[in-house]
Amino acid sequence: MSASSPLIYWIRTDFRLQDNAALKAAIETGRPIVPLYLHDRQPEGNWALGGAAKWWLHQALEDFLTRWKAKGGRLILRVTDDVLAELSQVIEETGAEAVYWNRRYEPAGRAVDERVKRELKAAELEVRSFQNELLVEPHTVSTGQGKPYKVYTPFWKAIKDRPLPAIETPALDKLRFPSEWPRSEAVEDCALLPELDWPEKLATEWQVGEDAAQQRLDRFLDGVVNGYNEARDIPSEEGTSRLSPYLRWGHIGPRQVAHRLHAEFDLRQAGPQVYMKELYWREFAYNVLYHFPETADDPLRPEFKKFPWQEDAKLLAAWQRGKTGYPIVDAGMRQLYQTGWMHNRVRMIVASLLVKHLLQPWQAGARWFWDTLVDADLASNSLGWQWSGGCGADAAPYFRIFNPITQGEKFDPEGDYVRQWVPELKKLSNKYIHQPWEAPSGTLQAAGIRLGEDYPKPIIDHKAGRARALAAFEALKNA
């Protein structure tokens, strides 16, 4: 092997130059580096990127192009239907003798990576993969019985005292690039942007890229995290980190977040401690999906395959568009569609309504979130929806049914969140903001609301919906 032949750094969801294990190791070889992104037009499995994710990816690629250019290099972009064939092609064009990447963990990606690694090694290339996107890789965790954890708390206890993996700082000043570059396609060739005006709304909401990720973290650690344990439940406040899309796309890594928490905070304090545990919920989600790869599509608890869902396209559509008649739910669904993101407390509330009151399969909700969230992450999304459906790892018991009225009153007591996203209810007083159908007709009129026209009546009566969900669960138990 020639020491001056190029090395391909294969980029997937690790759009950052800092804290990058594969890149660090690549630079240390002293070889010229070819940064490569392969856009797979026809990925295997059911989870091709959703619309919001594609929009984000487009911006991420542009950010990364700029970033590599600033370093005197390039980002090579290829659109393909066959990742292995395209990678082999680039290897041939460049004369590369090594390929490095950071590991991914979802089932389809793992299958591709295993095949690629086998084939390239058979062709006598040096192939290395690295831990970069997780604090704890799933294959290193098991219970005393040698089984995967299915409950968060024991999982957390088992791994919380492990030393944090060290930050991997690439020596960017030692970067070398080849003198001749292979051809690259343009970001536009990936055809990631939809024809709708949707992206304009997303663009006003999100700054995409590595710098923006660091700014988000700075802002969160500059105070917000101290109140996180309580403020995280109030959707009208900036009480959460909003780092989820940045973690999803690797603009920032969990090591960077965890190390700063350790360095700058006392983790016995409630705020930083609760946030750290949330970071480990992400680890738990990856752990579950890794060990139970079917859980993106099927319930972890197999008896739930027979749950008597009552699929109904109209109900689903009303939920998707934020027209259920329950203000806190509609506010959440509209925030999601308009910004590509929804506050986590509200995610639980809207999920409960869809799965319980409306008896729609959790997979339908998971799919909508997958298409509309900029942070759509297969592991977290699957875990979250199975949690809501009562059929997953450490799930809420099925009979835990959120009351959308009291949840609204508890977590949006002044109605600020509802008024922001459901402006037609703006003039309604706090007393009725979470249950407009209870308002006297004069009050509604004064607020300029004709119920059923300006704003829908409740799609289902809460008490009746709750009773029906419990009956469905009872039927499942007896089946």
Added chain:
DNA sequence: TGAAATGTTGGGGCG
């Protein structure tokens, strides 16, 4: 990281 139903307790009004 619930909610509702049911049970228990204790204070106050009142005959």
Added chain:
DNA sequence: ACGCCCCAACATTTC
């Protein structure tokens, strides 16, 4: 003074 009732507040259990 006492028993009775009502009800709020809290605790427990049930879904």
